[in-house]
Amino acid sequence: MENQIESSAERLIALVTGANQGIGFQIAKALADKGYIVYVGSRNLSNGENAAADIGATAYAIQLDVTEQSTISAAVERIGKESGRLDLLVNNAAISHAGEPGRTLEEMTEDGRASTASIESMRRVWETNVFGVVALTQATLPLLRKSAAARIVNVSSGLGSLTWVSDPDCWAREQFGVIYAALKTALNGITMAFAIELEKENIKVNAVSPGFAATALNDFRGTDTVEVGSLEPVRVALKTDGPTATFTGPDGPLPW
Template sequence: MENQSVLTNKNQLVALVTGGNKGVGFQIAKALADNGYIVYVGSRNLSNGEKAALEIGINAHAIKLDVTQQSTISAVAEFIEKHHGRLDLLVNNAAISHAGKPGRTLEETTEAGRASTASLEEVRMVWETNVFGVIGVTQAMLPVLRKSSAARIVNISSGLASLSWIADPSCWSRDYFDVIYAASKSALNAVTMAFALELEKEGIKVNAVSPGFTATALNNFQGTDTPEEGAREPIRVALETDGPTMKFTGPDGPLIW
């Protein structure tokens, strides 16, 4: 945890952004802080989180969070409960695209993810973050989310997650659908739906958002959009306190599941 004391206004909304120290997560955290939220910047490396929080400003606080380690997840939930008593917004942004060497190209990542030859070890490593991590963090944060009067969960997905789109013979992304990253995002969408269905009666809204093909470390900065551009739709959904639930959207609007 960050050592600095957390001075808060009880009326301020509280948000947690996993993987909030860089890329789209950083832009989301910054926008939330700019809109008056107390934002916890979740980062596996606390030093990186502290640098990001310092850049964002006084409303941002670094917090050590590795979504694959239950001990850090539980510690964050306990910290938020102790200092705020509730969580208004959870943004599950932390994700990885592969477990190989840094600098792998998009083509190399896709080839490594072919269903017939993909390494099961790599599949497990990526799904541990992209799928099981989201389930673990969301389950742990539910007690504090339930204490909010307008709780929301936003899961950062991918256009590749749309099975209906990928199944269309005219889809230009068919060759990029792999069993490691793309399938993990399809699984994330299913997880999003499961939580949305269960929590709908409690008024907790759960949505999936694709930032589009954004240039971040996730794809070795090969994307066509900037992190600022990619974060626009996630930010819109995150800030929409009275919006719908069970939706999947992207930069150009609604997406099919």
């Protein structure tokens, strides 16, 4: 790897976490297709390298576990040395449970019941999906501040909408638990906090729901493909002159 990526001054620079598979991969691919230099964040570097190879010549694997500060610091240092700035951060990395792979959607829903959920499982999932987002966003701010049009996109979920799930007619109401769904509400709050603080610096911060796409997070029970699920995150990510402090999904604005 060269110390300086060629043409980084002419291309926009993006970092997508959890980009070795699923919606994160589709987001990274779409950004690369639009001319971005894309850092493909992956906990497992080999998986990231395979994904970057599939995406193309402007995609670069970067080892990044958002629960490990050492990997965050190393990733930020590398991006700074190679590209000098960051124009777009997509916080996509997420887990839906802390147990063994292969958990069914019904099991994950049951595990998240407020009255019986494991506090340890809740801590592990929130460590990735909530605290990891804050840690990485804080660490990348010096690079984002060097951009002329910096954006942060947090991949949330319609389940995070308290307005929606409090409606007795909400079809997903019974899936609202404290391990996964409530953390998306917390992520929305964190999105708003960053958006308000960074607005004066013209750094846009938005939350986006990909809809109900079939991914490992829901035991591949979603009704949309990951390609469809990536469309709204990509749309928001590409809007260099767009709004800030919004929460949107495939069908438009979502209630907080």
